[in-house]
Amino acid sequence: MAISLVWFRNDLRLADNPALAAGLESGSIVPVFVLDPAAKWGGASLWWLHHSLASLAKDCAARGAKLVLRRGDSAAIIAELARTLGAEAVHAGRAHEPWLRRVDRAVAEELAKRDIAFHRHRSALMFGGEQIVNKTGGVYGVYTPFSRACFEAFSARPAIAAPQRIGSIADVASDALDDWQLLPTRPDWSAGLAETWTPGEAGAHERLTAFLDADLDEYDRQRNLPGRSGTSMLSPHLHWGEIAIDAVWRATEAARTTRAEGRTTFLKELVWREFAAYLLWHNQDLDTVPMKAQFAAMPWRDAPGELRAWQRGRTGIPIVDAGMRQLWQTGWMHNRVRMITASFLVKHLLIPWQTGEAWFWDCLVDADVASNAASWQWVAGCGADAAPYFRIFNPVLQGLKFDPDGAYVRRFVPELANLPDEVIHAPWDAPQHVLRGAGVILGRTYPEPIVDLASGRDRALAALKEIGNSP
Ligand code: FAD
Numbered sequence: 001m002a003i004s005l006v007w008f009r010n011d012l013r014l015a016d017n018p019a020l021a022a023g024l025e026s027g028s029i030v031p032v033f034v035l036d037p038a039a040k041w042g043g044a045s046l047w048w049l050h051h052s053l054a055s056l057a058k059d060c061a062a063r064g065a066k067l068v069l070r071r072g073d074s075a076a077i078i079a080e081l082a083r084t085l086g087a088e089a090v091h092a093g094r095a096h097e098p099w100l101r102r103v104d105r106a107v108a109e110e111l112a113k114r115d116i117a118f119h120r121h122r123s124a125l126m127f128g129g130e131q132i133v134n135k136t137g138g139v140y141g142v143y144t145p146f147s148r149a150c151f152e153a154f155s156a157r158p159a160i161a162a163p164q165r166i167g168s169i170a171d172v173a174s175d176a177l178d179d180w181q182l183l184p185t186r187p188d189w190s191a192g193l194a195e196t197w198t199p200g201e202a203g204a205h206e207r208l209t210a211f212l213d214a215d216l217d218e219y220d221r222q223r224n225l226p227g228r229s230g231t232s233m234l235s236p237h238l239h240w241g242e243i244a245i246d247a248v249w250r251a252t253e254a255a256r257t258t259r260a261e262g263r264t265t266f267l268k269e270l271v272w273r274e275f276a277a278y279l280l281w282h283n284q285d286l287d288t289v290p291m292k293a294q295f296a297a298m299p300w301r302d303a304p305g306e307l308r309a310w311q312r313g314r315t316g317i318p319i320v321d322a323g324m325r326q327l328w329q330t331g332w333m334h335n336r337v338r339m340i341t342a343s344f345l346v347k348h349l350l351i352p353w354q355t356g357e358a359w360f361w362d363c364l365v366d367a368d369v370a371s372n373a374a375s376w377q378w379v380a381g382c383g384a385d386a387a388p389y390f391r392i393f394n395p396v397l398q399g400l401k402f403d404p405d406g407a408y409v410r411r412f413v414p415e416l417a418n419l420p421d422e423v424i425h426a427p428w429d430a431p432q433h434v435l436r437g438a439g440v441i442l443g444r445t446y447p448e449p450i451v452d453l454a455s456g457r458d459r460a461l462a463a464l465k466e467i468g469n470s471p
Helices: 019-026 043-061 076-087 099-111 143-153 191-196 203-216 235-239 243-255 259-283 293-297 304-312 319-331 335-348 353-363 369-380 396-401 407-412 432-437 453-466
Strands: 003-008 026-037 068-073 087-091 119-120
Touching: 003 019, 003 076, 019 026, 019 087, 026 043, 026 076, 043 191, 043 203, 043 353, 068 076, 076 099, 076 191, 087 099, 143 259, 143 319, 191 319, 191 432, 203 235, 203 243, 243 259, 259 369, 304 319, 304 335, 304 353, 319 335, 319 353, 319 396, 319 407, 335 353, 335 369, 335 396, 335 453
Parallel strands: 003 026, 003 087, 026 068, 087 119
Antiparallel strands: none
């Protein structure tokens, strides 16, 4: 019987997995995951990866197969494994991340030398990066027409059930997951992550069902309110491919809703993810090089103390601190607050967006090179479709608008919890007796703002003018 390797990457699932289905259709398979040093995952991602692999291995074992774990250079490992097993083919999901595309080129070369086929299947995304072109055959630079093209062209593929049985062929040597030491130990900072998440395919489906049942209807109204749990929190599950984009799309289309706006807005967010991957496909250095060239000359500041205050959630600006602490505690941050905290770093502090991108990369369980880089560039004003340069978020006004009852700030900045709603986003404006009554002493129990918001804004505008961004 024909044997093939099914090489799992960012598609850690059994259902709706076209690579797995194709392998099984042609005969027996050996499922394998390679921990390649070329993947520069951050700490939170490694925590997720450990648990997701444990879950996938369990799901494989329940079907009679062993998930083979190997560490090292993917090209050497995949080619050698395929050769020793006498495999006819290797099946994998298509990759869009630059490091995986490089790895794939090397793997394709090695397999070709041995006359072994390398099939890559659409898996993580709705389209291949080169598939969507504008009317003149060029690349879209703006979200809205790109999104329109996606909605016109996409139909989710029919469900592919998880196989009942995968079966086992000859025992193949595997590393032990624990030996990879992906989990943090000294110190173990992962308690908040474990409380918040259930990595793995089952957890992903539970999350989707809960969201569709409870939040889809009001998604468009609730998605900007960080104090409510109105978004899907599917991002890490989607990033690791524990649930297929097709499955999410299908279920959203089929969900019973009373308001079409909730569904449409949610599908559009999924297309934002697609747009980020598309930008990365066409700009392989998206995480380091600004799409607008003049931003290379931006007079960024080197301010390690302020950077550290931002990272630790001690800037003295409540909504910024709440967001940075949510990130640190849970490995995730609400989208509205990602925009506020990122804007504060690159505009009010004038610290390079790449520095913020790197911190998010290390801390986010959904760290995704496409979505992270595209979003940071968007906030900084140097990306595709970026906000106008003069739109500088005022974190106090953002807080008042999107966290009007201060629920979000109270949750993550408990030392401000007793302040009344009117001043919780700007405690420095509160009268002394109000601060005293709430047990707040600025500079002692909670920091004074590290920057005056008006001067920070003026400094950012001056810098943007300097590089030629004026009205
Ligand atoms: P929902 O509101 O439920 O949206 C559903 C899905 O759509 C998300 O799971 C996600 O896959 C996708 N999505 C939603 N908004 C966006 C967006 N603006 N861009 C791309 N995809 C989107 N998202 C990541 O997945 N990984 C990242 O590393 C990442 N870094 C970001 C950095 C910054 C500075 C900003 C402003 C945004 C970033 N985002 C990133 C996008 C967005 O914040 C998250 O996808 C979203 O908050 C995830 O929460 P959710 O699953 O509840 O989203």
